[in-house]
Amino acid sequence: DTEVTQTPKHLVMGMTNKKSLKCEQHMGHRAMYWYKQKAKKPPELMFVYSYEKLSINESVPSRFSPECPNSSLLNLHLHALQPEDSALYLCASSNLMLAGNTGELFFGEGSRLTVL
């Protein structure tokens, strides 16, 4: 199984709503990532988890709250978002760059978020 599964595929929410994006992988990867991608732009790194611990937060606003409940799951909790947060949110996983692993990232299909 070489898939990263993201749900939901599409999400529309108001600025006062609370919602969550979910990501799951069963490749035994111990690193998981959230990226944000605006239309026709490159993905921008938001968060990195290593061994279920948050290791990188790229100065993301607190209205985005990541969570890694176990080594296979990654969530992104959303609250009080702004219209400019509308984007494609991509989850990825990889091996860590240890013991000769080259650590290419495997991406899910993304969750397209629209904030009204």
Next chain:
Amino acid sequence: AQSVAQPEDQVNVAEGNPLTVKCTYSVSGNPYLFWYVQYPNRGLQFLLKYITGDNLVKGSYGFEAEFNKSQTSFHLKKPSALVSDSALYFCAVRRIVSGGGADGLTFGKGTHLIIQP
């Protein structure tokens, strides 16, 4: 900081002709370089990588890339383009953090490849 640059916003190639999508890099230390492809409304698909060894790297769907240290380039190539190759292509470099931990990728701005029938 690690970075990659893709100088072309768009590349147009006739079907059956060879294609090249350009990428240059700026890194400290040894580069870990990648190419990904993105079709409309889809996630990113891994094509190939350069870590060390042979400068010509072969990847998925008939793509290959040539690592050139003197020119700090990692151009993506294919001998004969297909209409189905039309997509958005990203060059990426592995970020570096101490201790070999997870770090993610930094992407170039992307190049739209359009293959004309």
